[in-house]
Amino acid sequence: MALPIAYSSINSGKGFYATLALLAGFIAAGAAAFLYVEHHGHVVTGMTNQIVWGLPHVFAIFLIVAASGALNVASIGSVFNKKAYKPLSRISGVLALALLAGGLAVLLLDLGRPDRMIVAITTYNFKSIFAWNIILYSGFMAIVGAYVYMQMAKGMEKYKRPLGILAFIWRLALTTGTGSIFGWLVARQGYDAAIMAPLFIAMSLSFGMAAFILVVKYTGKATGNLLGSKMTWRMGRLMGIMAAAVLYFTTVRNLGNLYAAEHAGVEEFILFSGNIFTKLFWFGQILIGGVLPLVLLFAPNKGESSSRVTLASVLIIIGGFAQLYVIIVGGQAYPLVMFPGMEVSSSFQDGVVASYMPSIYEAALGLGGVAISLLIVVFAMMAFKLLPRDMSDAALDPHHAVKAK
Amino acid sequence: MSNISLKDQYINKTRRDFLKKAGAGVTTAMLASGITLMAYPDPALAREPNEGVDPTKRWGLLIDVNKCTEDCNECVTACSQENGWKLDGNPAVDSQWIRKLKIKNPKTGFEQTFPVMCQHCANPPCVDVCPTGASFKRADGIVLVDKHICIGCRYCMMACPYKARSFVHEPLEDQKSHAPRGKGTVESCTLCVHRVDRGDQPACVDRCATKGHGALMFGDLNDPKSEIAKTLATYATKQIRADLGLDTGVRYQNL
Ligand code: SF4
Ligand code: SF4
Numbered sequence: 015m016a017l018p019i020a021y022s023s024i025n026s027g028k029g030f031y032a033t034l035a036l037l038a039g040f041i042a043a044g045a046a047a048f049l050y051v052e053h054h055g056h057v058v059t060g061m062t063n064q065i066v067w068g069l070p071h072v073f074a075i076f077l078i079v080a081a082s083g084a085l086n087v088a089s090i091g092s093v094f095n096k097k098a099y100k101p102l103s104r105i106s107g108v109l110a111l112a113l114l115a116g117g118l119a120v121l122l123l124d125l126g127r128p129d130r131m132i133v134a135i136t137t138y139n140f141k142s143i144f145a146w147n148i149i150l151y152s153g154f155m156a157i158v159g160a161y162v163y164m165q166m167a168k169g170m171e172k173y174k175r176p177l178g179i180l181a182f183i184w185r186l187a188l189t190t191g192t193g194s195i196f197g198w199l200v201a202r203q204g205y206d207a208a209i210m211a212p213l214f215i216a217m218s219l220s221f222g223m224a225a226f227i228l229v230v231k232y233t234g235k236a237t238g239n240l241l242g243s244k245m246t247w248r249m250g251r252l253m254g255i256m257a258a259a260v261l262y263f264t265t266v267r268n269l270g271n272l273y274a275a276e277h278a279g280v281e282e283f284i285l286f287s288g289n290i291f292t293k294l295f296w297f298g299q300i301l302i303g304g305v306l307p308l309v310l311l312f313a314p315n316k317g318e319s320s321s322r323v324t325l326a327s328v329l330i331i332i333g334g335f336a337q338l339y340v341i342i343v344g345g346q347a348y349p350l351v352m353f354p355g356m357e358v359s360s361s362f363q364d365g366v367v368a369s370y371m372p373s374i375y376e377a378a379l380g381l382g383g384v385a386i387s388l389l390i391v392v393f394a395m396m397a398f399k400l401l402p403r404d405m406s407d408a409a410l411d412p413h414h415a416v417k418a419k
Numbered sequence: 420m421s422n423i424s425l426k427d428q429y430i431n432k433t434r435r436d437f438l439k440k441a442g443a444g445v446t447t448a449m450l451a452s453g454i455t456l457m458a459y460p461d462p463a464l465a466r467e468p469n470e471g472v473d474p475t476k477r478w479g480l481l482i483d484v485n486k487c488t489e490d491c492n493e494c495v496t497a498c499s500q501e502n503g504w505k506l507d508g509n510p511a512v513d514s515q516w517i518r519k520l521k522i523k524n525p526k527t528g529f530e531q532t533f534p535v536m537c538q539h540c541a542n543p544p545c546v547d548v549c550p551t552g553a554s555f556k557r558a559d560g561i562v563l564v565d566k567h568i569c570i571g572c573r574y575c576m577m578a579c580p581y582k583a584r585s586f587v588h589e590p591l592e593d594q595k596s597h598a599p600r601g602k603g604t605v606e607s608c609t610l611c612v613h614r615v616d617r618g619d620q621p622a623c624v625d626r627c628a629t630k631g632h633g634a635l636m637f638g639d640l641n642d643p644k645s646e647i648a649k650t651l652a653t654y655a656t657k658q659i660r661a662d663l664g665l666d667t668g669v670r671y672q673n674l
Contacts (some may be wrong), residue, residue, distance in 0.1 A: 055602050057588040062511035066573040066586060124585060126571015126603030134570050137551045144550035144574050190497055201544060201580030201663065350661055352535075356522040360535075361506065362515045362582060 019101045019409070021166075021399035027236040036391040046155060048123045056126065059376050063270030064368030065346050070124040072338045073380030074219065075139045077117030077387060078151075078192055079214060079332075083111040083156065083222015083256075087249070089185075092178025098245060098411030101402040102230065103178075108161035109229055109387075110185075110222070111155060118151060120380055143194050150188045157181045191219040196341065203280040204345030208268065213263040220256035221334040224247065224327035229391060231324060232403050240408030243320040250323030254311035257330055261304045264337075280348040284340060286331015289367070291344035296334040301331010304374040329344035343370055425534055474558035477541075479640040480624070481656065482628050484533045486634035494534050494635065501611060502613035503595040504585075514585035514600075516608045516666055518624060531674065534623065534635075536608035537562060537583040539668035540657065542562035545584065553604075559609045560640075560668050563584035575668050576605060583607045596661040610668075640668065 024030075051058055061068040071161035089105035099356035109230060122131050130237055138145045157365050161177045164170040193214030196205040234241040268285060305327035316322075347368045352358065358365030402409065495517050499505050504514040517536035523529070539562050546562065553568035554575050558645045564575075564584075576584045584607040591600055597613040598604055611621035619625075620637040627635045638647030650672070651654075658667045659672045 045551045055589040056507070056586065057512050062513075062588075063509065063513075063576070063582075124574070126605070127569065127601075130568075133551050134572075139546075139549055139552040142550045142574070144548060144572065148550065176427055194575075199544075199577055200546075201660075203576060205526045214635045260501060330632045334468050346577070350580065352520075352581060353522050355524070357525050358520060358522050360518045361510055363511065364518070364519040364520055364582065368511075 020403040021101075021104070021401060022403045023397065023399050024401065029236055033199050033236070034389070034392060035350055037114070037385045037392065039387035040381050043073070044123075044332050044380075044385065045376045047378035047382070048128075051124075051228075051379070052128060059367070059378070060219055060371045062368065063372040067342055067345060067346065068370060069339075069343075069372035069376040070120050070379050070383075072335060073126070073383050074120040075192065075342065076338050077113045077383055079338075080221040080225045081110045081113035081117060081154070081218075082189045082192075083220065084113055084226045085181060085185050085381040086223050086252070087226055088161065088178060089182045090252075090265065092175050093182045098248070101110075101405075103411055104162055104165045104398075104400045105230060105391075105395070106226060107158050107165065107181075108398075108400055109226055109247040109391055110158050111162070111379060112387040112390035112394070113222070113225065114151060114154060115253065115390055116383040116385075119385035119386050123379060124376075131339050132390070135411050137343065143191060147191045150191045154184055154188050155352075158186050171253045175388040181263050185218075189215045192218075196345070201350065202345060203277050203351055204284075204341075204348055209263060209267045213260070216256060216259040216263050217334065217337065220260050223253040223256060224330040224334075227253065227323060227327045228331075229388075230401075230405075231320075232274045233395065233401065234379075234381060237255040237354060237401075239401065239403070241320075241405045242410055243318065244348060245405070245410050245411050246320040246323050250311055250326060253323075253327065254308055256295050257307050257326075259336075260277065261308075264304075265301070276351075276354075278353065281352060282347070283348045283367070285313055289342050289347075291347065294344075295340050297380055298336025299333050301333075301337060302398065305331075317320045346370075425571060427588065429448040454641075471560045472616075476643060476669060477560040478615060479539065479560065479638065479647060479670065480621070481636040481638075481650055481670045481672060482533055483634045483636070483672045484531050486632050487531075488632065489521070489530075489532045491630070491632065493626045493630050493632075494524065494623035495519060497570040498536075498565045498608070499624040501595070501614075501622035502598040502609070503600065504606075505592060512586075514587060514606060516583075516585065516606065530562040531539065533658070533671065533674070535581060536584070536669065537607075537610070537625075538581050538665070539610060542664065544578040548574045548578040550574065554594075557612075561612050561615070562607075563609055563612065564605055564607065565608070566599050566601045566604045569601075571603040571605065580663055580665070628639035642650075 029315075051067065059068065085106055086105040088110075089101050090096045091103045118307075121132070122128060125131070134148065138148075140146070157177065158181050161174075161181050164173045190211045193211040197208060197210035199205040231241050231246065268281060271281040283289070284295055286292060307329045310322045310326040347370060348369060349358070350363050352364070356376055429669050431536065456526060471612060477543045498517045502516060503517055506513050518532050519532055520535045521532045539560055541560065543556055543562050544552070546556055550572060551568050552572055553570070554562070555565060556562045571586065573586055576586060584605050586605050587600060589600050594600055598609065611619070614621060624635040624637040634646050636650065638645040640648055640651070642648055643652075651670060654672055656670045656672045658665075658670055
C-alpha cells in the first residue's frame with residue numbers, strides 16, 4: 015500500500031516575506047487600536063450601553079467558531095478513518111489552535127479591564143456559561159495540542175485515535191458552549207432559543223472548513239506544492255453540505271421565531287424591516303454565504319473545479335461574518351421588550367432601535383485577531399513539519415487516485 | 420481593610436463575626452480572600468459596619484406609578500448626585516443607574532411614567548452569567564457589582580432584562596468615595612447600599628418624599644410588619660416581566 019507520508023516545513027515560497035510583513039502590519043494596527051481604546055475607554059468605539067458587543071465580538075466569535083470547524087479534516091481522518099484526510103491532520107489541528115488563539119485574543123483585548131485577564135482565568139463562577147467556555151477553550155488547546163504532538167511524534171500511533179475522538183467530542187462541546195452564550199440569554203428576544211447550539215455547530219463546520227481550504231490551498235500554491243484537485247473538490251463538497259446545514263438551521267430558527275409571538279417582533283425586524291441587518295441577512299448570509307456557494311459546488315453538469323471551491327470558501331467566510339453580525343449586533347439593536355404591546359420611551363434609548371457604527375479601532379482589533387491566527391499558522395509551518403511534502407491526489411490518496419483514472 | 424473588595428468584605432464580615440464570637444479578635448480576618456488588583460481608599464467601606472448584612476432581610480422598593488408625575492425627574496437627579504454618575508450629553512454611552520420610562524398604550528393612548536432601575540432580582544441573570552463572580556447578590560437581596568473583580572466583559576448587560584446596567588465608557592473624575600466606579604467596569608443601582616447599611620433609605624426614595632410625591636417606598640419585603648410588606652399584601656402590585664420568574668425586589672403599583 016501507500017508509502018509513509020513525508021512531511022516538510024516551509025521557510026520560503028512565493029510572497030513568503032510579503033505575507034509575513036502584511037500579517038505583522040495588521041497585528042501592529044490591532045495592537046495600536048487596543049492601546050488607544052484601553053487609554054480612552056470604549057467611548058471611542060461604536061459600542062454603547064445598547065450595543066454592548068460589537069464588531070470585535072463578531073470577529074472573535076467567528077474565529078472561535080471556525081477554530082472548531084478547522085479540526086474537521088483531522089476528525090474525518092482519525093475518527094472516521096478516512097485515509098486521504100490523515101496526512102492533513104497536523105495542519106488541521108494547528109489551524110484550529112491558531113484560530114482559537116486569535117479569537118480569544120480579540121475577546122480578551124476588548125474587555126473593559128484587559129489588565130484583569132488573570133481574574134478571568136482564576137476566578138470562576140461555575141454557573142456562568144462564559145466561565146465554562148474558558149474551561150472549554152483551555153481544554154481544547156490542551157487536547158488539540160496533544161493531538162498534533164502525537165501526530166508528529168514517533169511511536170505514538172496508538173494514542174492518535176483516542177485523542178482524535180476526544181478532540182472531536184470536545185470541539186462539539188466547545189461550539190455548543192459558544193452558541194449557548196447567546197442561547198441562554200432568556201431576556202433577549204433575539205437570542206433565546208435552543209436552536210442556537212446546533213446552528214453554531216453547523217456554522218463551525220462550514221466556516222472552519224472554508225478557512226482550512228483557503229489556508230492549505232494558498233500555502234500549497236505559494237510553495238509550489240499544489241493541493242490535489244480531487245481532494246480539494248471532496249473537501250469543497252463537504253463544506254457545501256455543511257453550508258446547506260447552516261441554511262437549514264437558519265430557516266428553522268427564523269421560521270420558529272416568526273411563529274413564536276414573543277420573538278416575532280425581532281424576527282420581522284431582521285427579516286423584513288429593510289435596515290442594514292435585513293440586507294446583511296438576505297444578501298450577505300443567505301445569498302453570498304449560502305445560495306451562491308451551493309450553486310458553485312452542486313450545480314449539475316458543471317464538473318469538478320478547484321477554483322470554484324476557492325471561490326465558494328471565500329463566499330462562505332463573507333457570509334459567515336454577515337451572519338454573526340446579524341446575530342450579535344442585530345439581536346441587540348432591536349429594543350428589549352419590557353412591556354409587550356406598549357410604546358416605550360426614555361432617556362436610555364428604551365423602545366428605539368439602537369444604532370451602531372463600528373469604529374476603525376474595532377475593525378483593526380478584529381483584523382489583528384485574524385492576522386494573529388494566520389501568523390501563528392505560518393510560524394508553526396516554519397517550525398514544524400506540518401504539511402505533506404506532496405499534496406497531490408496521488409500522494410494523499412493513491413487508492414482513490416488510481417481508481418479515478 | 421480598604422483594599423479588599425466589596426464581596427470579600429461581605430464574606431469577611433461574616434467570617435469576622437464568627438471570629439469575634441469565637442473570641443479570636445478582629446484583626447486576623449483580612450488577609451485571605453481573592454484577587455484585588457486595584458485598591459482605592461474608601462472610608463465608607465473601610466468603616467467597621469456595626470450592622471452587617473442581615474440575611475433575614477430582603478430589601479425592596481415599591482413604586483406607585485399613579486403618584487409619579489410625568490415632568491418630574493427628581494429621583495434620577497437624586498441618584499446621580501448621590502452616586503456621582505451623570506448624563507453628559509451622550510446618552511448612548513453615559514451611565515444611567517435609574518431612568519424615567521414612559522409607556523403608552525398605542526390602542527387607547529393611555530400613558531404612564533415611572534422610574535426603572537436595577538430590579539434587584541432574587542434570581543438575577545446578571546449574577547448567573549458573570550464569569551468572574553463580580554456580579555453578586557448580598558444576603559439581604561441587594562445586587563451589586565464588585566468593581567475590583569469585574570473584567571468589563573458586559574455579559575451581564577446582555578443578560579439583564581431591564582437594561583439596568585451601564586458600562587463605564589470613559590475615564591472618570593470626581594468619584595464619590597461611598598460609590599466606587601471604574602472605567603471599563605459595569606455598574607448599576609446599588610439600592611444605595613451605603614445608606615441602607617447605615618439605616619437610611621435610598622436617595623431616590625428620600626427625594627421623592629421630600630418633593631411631596633411619595634411615589635417610592637423602601638423596606639424589608641421579608642418583614643410582614645414593614646409598611647412595604649403590608650402594602651404588597653393589601654394591593655395589587657406587579658413585577659416587570661414577571662413571566663421570567665426572577666422575583667424582583669422592585670415592585671410596581673397601579674402599573
Ligand atoms: S435588574 Fe438586571 S442588573 Fe438588576 S439584578 Fe436583575 S438582572 Fe441583575
Ligand atoms: S461586565 Fe463585570 S459584572 Fe458584568 S458579567 Fe462581566 S465581569 Fe461580571
